[in-house]
Amino acid sequence: MSLMVGTYGQFEVAAAEGRMEFCRELSRIVIAVGENHCKLLVEWSTPEEMNTATQFVKYAVHCSTLPGRFPVDEETTEGMLYFWFRFYEEVDKINKPEVKQMLWPSAFRPLLLAILAKVEIPSAAATDNMCASDVDAFYSFRADAADTCMYISRLYFNECMEVLHGALSRLVSSATSPWQPAEAVLYVLRTCDDTTNHYEEMSLVSSKRIQGLVLLEQIFRELVGRLPDNARLRQTLYRLFCSYSEWLRHHADLVGPVLSVLVEGLQEGTSAATMSTAANGLWDICSECQEHIVPYLDQLVAVCERPSLSQFPKCRVRLVEAICRVISTLAADHCSYYTQRFVRPHLEQLRGLATAGVSSAVQDQLVVELCLLKAIVHRIDPECEDYCDLSDVQKQAVMEAHPIRLVVADDVFWQIMARIFQQWSSSVPVMQAACGLLQRLTLTLQEGVMFRVDQMQVLLVQVLDVSV
Secondary structure, eight states, X not given: OHHHHTTHHHHHHHHHHTOHHHHHHHHHHHHHHHHHSGGGGTOOOSHHHHHHHHHHHHHHHHHHSXXXXXXXXXXXXXHHXXXXXXXXXXXXXXOOXXXXXXXXXXXXHHHXXXXXXXXSOOOHHHHHTSOHHHHHHHHHHHHHHHHHHHHHHHHOHHHHHHHHHHHHHHHHHOTTOOHHHHHHHHHHHGGGHHHHHHHHHTTOOOHHHHHHHHHHHHIIIXXXXXXXOOHHHHHHHHHHHHHXXXXXXXXHHHHXXXXXXXXXXXXXXXXXXXHHHHHHHHHHHHHHOHHHHGGGHHHHHHHHTOGGGGGOHHHHHHHHHHHHHXXXXXXXXXXXXXXXXXXXXXXXXXXXXXXSOXXXXXXXXXXXXXXXXXXXXXXXXXXXXXXXXXXXXXXXXXXXXXXXXXXXXXXXXXXXXXXXXXXXXXXXHHHHHHHHHHHHXXXXXXXXXXXXXXXXXXXXXXXXXXXX
């Protein structure tokens, strides 16, 4: 290791002169030596050993922070990431607070700042000059670099939050800042969610970690609403909300502002990619923060009814499923109210489509509406504790009170389904969607669907007659 440190001067000169090939070869040796002797870098016993370890870590930092973009004009950083993972493992094992304190300013802080710069998405012009394999290599490296930041945050949560909060504050305060640096901060911040959940669940309330959590709250409360308007940036922001959905469950006052930002991503004129990411964000927030979503339920139901969403059926289904999971947690009367509010428009839409002429456009709309009804039937399913221990009579009573039974009990529903099976029996997509809806009704209601078995049999026999 001492011999390796002796080459650092040559590395510095080569880096200053731009001789990247020479730097790359030396960095490979640094990686090999470092990975095999990581333990020596933290478990030294003499001043000489400490000085050697300090110089080697400084060498490794320099190898990881060379200018340029991977893999176009810089290829050393990717190889260094595994070394930093091994180094993190050794630092995490030792019980020497003074060593950890010393390594933040000398090693991990400059590494974090370098990664923030290196994971920035290239401009459109720069991407056009990259071949497809280089673009793929960059995004693969970007994911690995973000994972490295996750390990750093496990050791230095508060310090990482300070760096990320400071960087984002400066960026949103400048009207001329491009969107890429802010997106890089959010991308790295996503990886710290594992750390925040761990700290709060374990009730580790040291003043150091509380300060970091305060900075994190400030990012959500004060900064995300001031970000530049860019589609890629918004998509990363929505994914950040997904990652922190569990953390948001413990911060009810932040749920409303987060929902407002996500709903903006479902506006007319939004790209399919952005809308899909926003729908996934709402799914995660609704899943993890159900009790905090109820005050915003009417707003979310209104979003589902937007005509602009009809162009994005997958997003619409995802959003309906997310909201229905919240509806399932409501008291019986409220659950029934929202179930009817959701079901009636779809039944009216199905009625119109069932009486329309046969065409590919009508077929596509019909499949979407059937899938939406199936999603509603699937997700509106209030939990019943100890259901398996109930008697048959008690189970029957539970199923008769099920909000989805309103669908089965409605004669209009069966008239519409009969029309669909009659007119579209030769259409495989429509029959698959229609039979999938009937199957989901059976799985959800179980004994509660028995009084409609005759109608269901008639419909299914029609399909079999056509298939024979």
